[in-house]
Amino acid sequence: MASTTTTHKAVNGLEDRPTVDDPTGAARNADVVLGAAVIAMGLFAGLFYTFTTAVMPGLTAAEDGTLVDAMQRMVDNPVFPLTFLAAGALATVAFLQARSSGAAEAGWIVAALALYAVTAVITFAIHLPLNEELKQAGDLAGIEDLAAVRDDFVTPWVAWDIVRTLASTAAFGTLAWALVLRGRRGPA
Numbered sequence: 001m002a003s004t005t006t007t008h009k010a011v012n013g014l015e016d017r018p019t020v021d022d023p024t025g026a027a028r029n030a031d032v033v034l035g036a037a038v039i040a041m042g043l044f045a046g047l048f049y050t051f052t053t054a055v056m057p058g059l060t061a062a063e064d065g066t067l068v069d070a071m072q073r074m075v076d077n078p079v080f081p082l083t084f085l086a087a088g089a090l091a092t093v094a095f096l097q098a099r100s101s102g103a104a105e106a107g108w109i110v111a112a113l114a115l116y117a118v119t120a121v122i123t124f125a126i127h128l129p130l131n132e133e134l135k136q137a138g139d140l141a142g143i144e145d146l147a148a149v150r151d152d153f154v155t156p157w158v159a160w161d162i163v164r165t166l167a168s169t170a171a172f173g174t175l176a177w178a179l180v181l182r183g184r185r186g187p188a
Contacts, residue, residue, distance in 0.1 A: 030097040037090035045168040064150040075131040105178035115171035
């Protein structure tokens, strides 16, 4: 008997989902967009975290040539910009959807976008130019003062990577909290 009651409650719970009372599917779409924004933000916050806590400590302990060679090979990864831009775009769409419905989570999404903006500014103003300078240094065999190239790159890169890791992690946390609030709101 308990199994029948549980099944009946589960079926009724599905019937009470926002999409049943929302013929356009806007509420369900907003759920999916916010969830996707959380995932994308988490992916790149996790990438920054990994660089801050594992990759860069390992590379800074290595020889100058190892660090320069490894970073030159990493800076042209096409997947990073796609995830990075997707996180901001999805969070922006999630904000527009939340704002249009007067949802309480809109403020948390704005906070996430502000933190994302900090991350983007650091990336575009500091990391990308440093990456480009490192690429322009050329092949290891042709670099006259490898230690100087390494030092000019690694010190500011690592310091600012810590800042953007903190900002992106906070952006992920605020978006996750917005998703929790959206879920607590329940059916429309």
